[in-house]
Amino acid sequence: MTTVPAAQNDSNADDGFATMAIHAGQDPEALTGSVAVPIYQTSTYAQDQVGVLRAGYDYSRAGNPTRTALETALAALEGGRFGHAFSSGMAAADTALRAMLKPGEHLVIPNDAYGGTFRLIDKVLVPWGISYTAVPLSDLDAVQAAMTPATKLIWAETPTNPLLNIADIAGLAEIAHQSGAKLVVDNTFASPYLQQPLALGADVALHSTTKYLGGHSDVIGGALITSDQELGEAFGFHLKSMGGVAGPFDSWLTLRGVKTLAVRMDRHCDNAEAVADMLLSQKKVRKVYYPGIPEHPGHDIAAGQMLRFGGMVSFRVVGGQEEAVKICSRTRLFTLAESLGGIESLIEHPGLMTHASVAGSSLEVPDDLIRLSVGIEDIEDLLADLADALA
Numbered sequence: 001m002t003t004v005p006a007a008q009n010d011s012n013a014d015d016g017f018a019t020m021a022i023h024a025g026q027d028p029e030a031l032t033g034s035v036a037v038p039i040y041q042t043s044t045y046a047q048d049q050v051g052v053l054r055a056g057y058d059y060s061r062a063g064n065p066t067r068t069a070l071e072t073a074l075a076a077l078e079g080g081r082f083g084h085a086f087s088s089g090m091a092a093a094d095t096a097l098r099a100m101l102k103p104g105e106h107l108v109i110p111n112d113a114y115g116g117t118f119r120l121i122d123k124v125l126v127p128w129g130i131s132y133t134a135v136p137l138s139d140l141d142a143v144q145a146a147m148t149p150a151t152k153l154i155w156a157e158t159p160t161n162p163l164l165n166i167a168d169i170a171g172l173a174e175i176a177h178q179s180g181a182k183l184v185v186d187n188t189f190a191s192p193y194l195q196q197p198l199a200l201g202a203d204v205a206l207h208s209t210t211k212y213l214g215g216h217s218d219v220i221g222g223a224l225i226t227s228d229q230e231l232g233e234a235f236g237f238h239l240k241s242m243g244g245v246a247g248p249f250d251s252w253l254t255l256r257g258v259k260t261l262a263v264r265m266d267r268h269c270d271n272a273e274a275v276a277d278m279l280l281s282q283k284k285v286r287k288v289y290y291p292g293i294p295e296h297p298g299h300d301i302a303a304g305q306m307l308r309f310g311g312m313v314s315f316r317v318v319g320g321q322e323e324a325v326k327i328c329s330r331t332r333l334f335t336l337a338e339s340l341g342g343i344e345s346l347i348e349h350p351g352l353m354t355h356a357s358v359a360g361s362s363l364e365v366p367d368d369l370i371r372l373s374v375g376i377e378d379i380e381d382l383l384a385d386l387a388d389a390l391a
Ligand SMILES: *Cc1c(COP(=O)(O)O)cnc(C)c1O
Pocket: 088, 089, 090, 091, 114, 116, 117, 157, 161, 186, 188, 189, 207, 208, 209, 210, 211, 220, 221, 222
């Protein structure tokens, strides 16, 4: 079986972000002129003679044109050369970890890592002989101190979930590269519109495309983007070998979301800024976590490496867990649900929902904490909904 070449960024270097989101990898289809990338819902491809392929495709686990379009667009948006699209963010994380680490090697992870990533490393990779140290990534001295001769990878998230801590991507890249290690940045919370880790020195950007890239809460997916040829090939090899590929329809849905990423993100940011402002003035609110607030400890670094501060806002309330739980069930427009990054506003109690599995560990979150994924509805309606729930 021949190998389909990894999707390569084909964008014009002069094109802006919103232009690339609509055009990179998405030329009208040659046969009919279809403006929308077709959903190539096929498992296999006719060969004209043994081994003579019409367009480089032989089997859809190895490659599919709808997936290639998505991979090309994502590579362009992250400013990388190679993109790979997976069936979920966790499948992307699994491939990154296994392609970049061997048994006996060590990685540094955030002490507030995404719960699913922590579980994958702690429960799946550790038994295979990989070790890790969890540190607060906002503290570069702590990261430096955790580096060992066996450290081959720093795994970063910024902003983090749900406390929106900020890590200095360029600083982490320097520490990693000085000791011959690589840096992966899970860029899910920011999206490539707000932050481009490769330009700041990271080796790999990872996405749960389930969130802002897909943007409509209707598909699960993941992606890895890199400019490193060796890593690009290794990711493609692992993707094909382990098989966690994004299907044609999921790729199409994600690509449909990607086209509007820039306008959606600006509206998410506008609305989140207004929500953070409003929460700061509420008597029932003890503390607001949003990197756009000047008092946020990571504000200056976020201002330097992000275009804007994102659509996620967390806050602690007076009255402890009981009151926090009540507020979560009192909103009308903010839907009580896990996940984030869709056009609709969501509210959740991390301690009992997304972060229930880390109770009692160093990743535990305050029990009076509420997390908002601020959607793109009319801001007056969102503010009124929160004010009513907090009354
Ligand atoms: C959701 C999420 C993931 C996992 O992605 P799935 O698509 O759910 O597999 C990884 N990292 C972050 C930061 C996430 O929010």
